[in-house]
Amino acid sequence: MAVTLLDTPYDDLETRSADARAAAQAKALAAVLTEAKRTSFYFSRALADIDLDAVHGPADLTKVPVTRKADMAALVQKNPPFGGLATAVLKPARVFASPGPIYEPEARRDDFWRYARALWATGLRPGDLLHNCFAYHFTPAGAMMEAGALSLGASVFPAGTGQTDQQVEAAAALKPAAYSGTPDFLRTILEKAEAHGADLSSIRMAHVTGGALLPDTRAFYDARGTAVMQSYGTAELGLIAYESPAHDGLIVDEGVIVEIVAPGTGDPVADGEAGEVLVTLLDTAWPLLRYATGDLSSRLPGTSSCGRTGPRIRGWLGRADQSTKVKGLFVHPHQVAELRRRHPEILHARLVIGREAGADTMVLQIETETAEPSFTATVADSVQTVTRLRAKVERVAPGALPHDGKTIVDTRDYRHG
Amino acid sequence: MAVTLLDTPYDDLETRSADARAAAQAKALAAVLTEAKRTSFYFSRALADIDLDAVHGPADLTKVPVTRKADMAALVQKNPPFGGLATAVLKPARVFASPGPIYEPEARRDDFWRYARALWATGLRPGDLLHNCFAYHFTPAGAMMEAGALSLGASVFPAGTGQTDQQVEAAAALKPAAYSGTPDFLRTILEKAEAHGADLSSIRMAHVTGGALLPDTRAFYDARGTAVMQSYGTAELGLIAYESPAHDGLIVDEGVIVEIVAPGTGDPVADGEAGEVLVTLLDTAWPLLRYATGDLSSRLPGTSSCGRTGPRIRGWLGRADQSTKVKGLFVHPHQVAELRRRHPEILHARLVIGREAGADTMVLQIETETAEPSFTATVADSVQTVTRLRAKVERVAPGALPHDGKTIVDTRDYRHG
Numbered sequence: 088m089a090v091t092l093l094d095t096p097y098d099d100l101e102t103r104s105a106d107a108r109a110a111a112q113a114k115a116l117a118a119v120l121t122e123a124k125r126t127s128f129y130f131s132r133a134l135a136d137i138d139l140d141a142v143h144g145p146a147d148l149t150k151v152p153v154t155r156k157a158d159m160a161a162l163v164q165k166n167p168p169f170g171g172l173a174t175a176v177l178k179p180a181r182v183f184a185s186p187g188p189i190y191e192p193e194a195r196r197d198d199f200w201r202y203a204r205a206l207w208a209t210g211l212r213p214g215d216l217l218h219n220c221f222a223y224h225f226t227p228a229g230a231m232m233e234a235g236a237l238s239l240g241a242s243v244f245p246a247g248t249g250q251t252d253q254q255v256e257a258a259a260a261l262k263p264a265a266y267s268g269t270p271d272f273l274r275t276i277l278e279k280a281e282a283h284g285a286d287l288s289s290i291r292m293a294h295v296t297g298g299a300l301l302p303d304t305r306a307f308y309d310a311r312g313t314a315v316m317q318s319y320g321t322a323e324l325g326l327i328a329y330e331s332p333a334h335d336g337l338i339v340d341e342g343v344i345v346e347i348v349a350p351g352t353g354d355p356v357a358d359g360e361a362g363e364v365l366v367t368l369l370d371t372a373w374p375l376l377r378y379a380t381g382d383l384s385s386r387l388p389g390t391s392s393c394g395r396t397g398p399r400i401r402g403w404l405g406r407a408d409q410s411t412k413v414k415g416l417f418v419h420p421h422q423v424a425e426l427r428r429r430h431p432e433i434l435h436a437r438l439v440i441g442r443e444a445g446a447d448t449m450v451l452q453i454e455t456e457t458a459e460p461s462f463t464a465t466v467a468d469s470v471q472t473v474t475r476l477r478a479k480v481e482r483v484a485p486g487a488l489p490h491d492g493k494t495i496v497d498t499r500d501y502r503h504g
Numbered sequence: 505m506a507v508t509l510l511d512t513p514y515d516d517l518e519t520r521s522a523d524a525r526a527a528a529q530a531k532a533l534a535a536v537l538t539e540a541k542r543t544s545f546y547f548s549r550a551l552a553d554i555d556l557d558a559v560h561g562p563a564d565l566t567k568v569p570v571t572r573k574a575d576m577a578a579l580v581q582k583n584p585p586f587g588g589l590a591t592a593v594l595k596p597a598r599v600f601a602s603p604g605p606i607y608e609p610e611a612r613r614d615d616f617w618r619y620a621r622a623l624w625a626t627g628l629r630p631g632d633l634l635h636n637c638f639a640y641h642f643t644p645a646g647a648m649m650e651a652g653a654l655s656l657g658a659s660v661f662p663a664g665t666g667q668t669d670q671q672v673e674a675a676a677a678l679k680p681a682a683y684s685g686t687p688d689f690l691r692t693i694l695e696k697a698e699a700h701g702a703d704l705s706s707i708r709m710a711h712v713t714g715g716a717l718l719p720d721t722r723a724f725y726d727a728r729g730t731a732v733m734q735s736y737g738t739a740e741l742g743l744i745a746y747e748s749p750a751h752d753g754l755i756v757d758e759g760v761i762v763e764i765v766a767p768g769t770g771d772p773v774a775d776g777e778a779g780e781v782l783v784t785l786l787d788t789a790w791p792l793l794r795y796a797t798g799d800l801s802s803r804l805p806g807t808s809s810c811g812r813t814g815p816r817i818r819g820w821l822g823r824a825d826q827s828t829k830v831k832g833l834f835v836h837p838h839q840v841a842e843l844r845r846r847h848p849e850i851l852h853a854r855l856v857i858g859r860e861a862g863a864d865t866m867v868l869q870i871e872t873e874t875a876e877p878s879f880t881a882t883v884a885d886s887v888q889t890v891t892r893l894r895a896k897v898e899r900v901a902p903g904a905l906p907h908d909g910k911t912i913v914d915t916r917d918y919r920h921g
Contacts, residue, residue: 163677167677167678167679168677168678168679178631178659179633179659180654180659180660181650181654181659181660181661181662182633182659182660182661182678183661183662184661184670184673184674184677184678188673188674188677190674190677190678216596216599222641223640223641223646223662223664224639224640224641224662224663224664224665224667225662225663225664225667225670225674229640230662233598237597237598242595242596242597242598242599243597243598243599244598244599244600244601245598245600245640245641245642245647246641246642247640247641247642248641250641250642253601253642256601256605257601257605257607257642260580260584260585260601260605260607261584261585261599261601261607262584262585
């Protein structure tokens with residue numbers, strides 16, 4: 088049966104069956120794992136004890152260790168500039184610097200970051216001009232959008248950030264069909280244009296990321312008839328997921344495998360539950376395997392009503408890294424996960440940090456069906472072993488805790504170093 | 505006889521004979537003229553009365569009308585965004601905006617601006633990393649360097665301008681072999697690095713343009729052992745001329761034809777004399793024919809001691825456009841040129857603007873061999889006809905005026921609108 092799309096697919100990868108996708112990704116993953124283990128300084132060590140023959144495809148990824156964005160600055164310090172993650176295949180075209188500092192390579196390849204797919208879903212077509220308001224200096228957002236637009240045959244005005252008056256002047260003369268940038272900046276430009284009497288009616292679509300698209304801004308664009316699509320991506324990974332005209336969640340890019348795991352772990356959460364976004368980039372030059380982004384999202388059931396068959400996630404739901412200091416010691420989500428591993432009777436747990444009479448307090452809320460009276464005392468001992476801090480342990484009914492990916496909740500009204 | 509170069513040529517165009525170059529450029533010029541007349545809105549009019557069959561090569565370019573950068577803003581206003589100059593062949597990749605505003609296209613082609621040649625002569629080689637401190641937003645300087653570096657197989661860090669501390673941090677980690685940017689900024693970065701104890705010894709060459717390389721800055725780089733090469737280019741034209749390790753003038757790029765003319769005219773000056781730089785870009789998509797840059801330079805005799813056989817010019821010698829207002833009326837270099845056309849007895853002329861007793865004054869200094877007593881009065885009448893202003897005419901001995909491209913010299917100690 089032919090798949091009918093609301094719009095036009097960028098290529099036939101978007102409409103393949105789940106089985107065809109899994110098979111193709113299994114093959115790509117095998118090549119990536121092999122190259123990573125063979126020639127990446129970092130992964131040759133990380134994968135030393137992993138039997139690659141036992142990883143038959145995306146479903147076996149849990150056998151592969153997690154690499155954390157939170158650890159990248161330290162890795163880079165030890166092995167500049169790429170933390171030893173790149174393989175011998177990498178021949179960089181551009182290289183970038185992000186806060187950390189972390190350095191990201193662009194492999195010498197057309198549309199390395201795969202943004203053409205997201206821009207196509209936004210409606211960008213060959214011959215269209217994209218007014219690109221992402222920065223080109225240091226960080227790769229500007230280059231990502233540009234490479235995607237050029238790859239699909241569109242033209243690009245590298246506008247960068249700021250300079251609103253000049254943005255209006257240039258857009259009035261160049262008549263771009265599309266904008267890319269943060270969700271708010273186009274509104275700033277359009278409002279300034281109206282104040283100046285400049286005609287920017289050529290801009291009929293926008294691809295936005297890097298910030299929240301708030302309802303009143305969405306309503307402003309809707310009222311103007313501007314089609315606005317969002318995407319989720321990072322400087323190291325490029326495109327992770329993108330919106331289509333169905334506005335029915337973010338569809339995962341065909342070049343990555345996304346897992347949603349309990350924050351601080353590599354353990355998948357139940358379908359639909361919020362968790363940390365783990366991305367495997369299917370790239371032999373830059374093999375980011377189970378890369379923990381530190382971002383929260385959740386999987387959406389089924390597929391998009393636009394007809395694209397890929398898995399979907401919700402947008403960005405917050406930061407997954409809830410590490411914080413209590414009485415001068417760090418507590419981490421992976422410590423909460425460790426408690427659940429030690430006590431399988433804990434169905435779900437949440438560590439609530441508070442402050443009382445000038446001192447930090449910790450309460451571990453646990454969902455459990457165990458009636459055993461001594462269970463909370465046993466768990467409290469484990470908390471002390473794992474965190475070197477005391478906590479009060481509170482039983483709650485199964486299902487009582489919100490499943491929003493938050494493992495540590497800090498209720499103190501100030502943060503202390 | 506094989507040509508021996510001080511360094512290695514980028515390609516064999518650089519070492520071809522003058523005849524081979526003229527023949528190849530004649531062929532390219534014919535194609536450009538034909539396409540321009542056929543499909544460029546602007547050039548189809550500008551070339552309407554020109555018999556293209558009579559233009560047999562670079563030597564016949566004087567038959568083609570001059571297009572002035574000074575007129576571009578007005579042309580752009582009438583026909584945005586490119587003033588009607590582009591041909592039907594143009595499929596833009598990126599488009600840029602420069603003050604004016606003028607908009608410049610990049611045709612969809614590898615190294616459209618031809619900067620690979622200049623960077624190669626600087627010493628950049630495949631696998632080297634270029635720390636590129638030109639801006640990428642709005643104007644094309646950043647993209648020009650980047651396209652050249654990527655085209656020759658080097659990598660690029662798009663650093664942009666400013667952020668000196670972060671520039672030092674990134675360069676220390678990325679270990680670039682080369683810098684590109686304005687002449688002074690690398691010194692700022694290196695001095696900051698020294699203050700921070702950061703090791704930037706990886707940077708062993710620099711390609712600089714967009715400003716004067718002053719002797720003490722040159723000495724700073726020399727003392728450090730940094731090879732510094734300059735180039736001359738513009739946003740519309742890309743590379744015009746570049747320095748080689750011989751430091752023996754700027755060698756004209758193989759993709760353009762350069763003429764040196766009396767400012768405000770299309771008339772070539774005598775060899776070695778300063779004049780306005782007129783550039784013909786041999787590009788069927790963006791056929792800038794005899795484009796008057798408004799810059800002054802002069803031709804150097806012979807060829808570079810590095811072995812490259814192309815024509816050479818000195819660096820930038822100032823602005824050619826010396827138009828100024830006298831008693832509320834503009835006087836232009838082309839009006840001075842018109843006086844020389846009317847009176848062939850004038851070998852050389854210079855209009856000196858001054859101020860005396862609260863009023864503007866004009867003195868036309870003329871080199872002439874005519875002994876005829878009434879000649880100065882005749883010329884004074886012509887000045888009034890051509891400029892609608894009175895001038896005192898002063899005879900000077902042939903050779904007495906400096907041949908520095910200055911046709912109008914304003915000695916008033918303030919400028920008035």
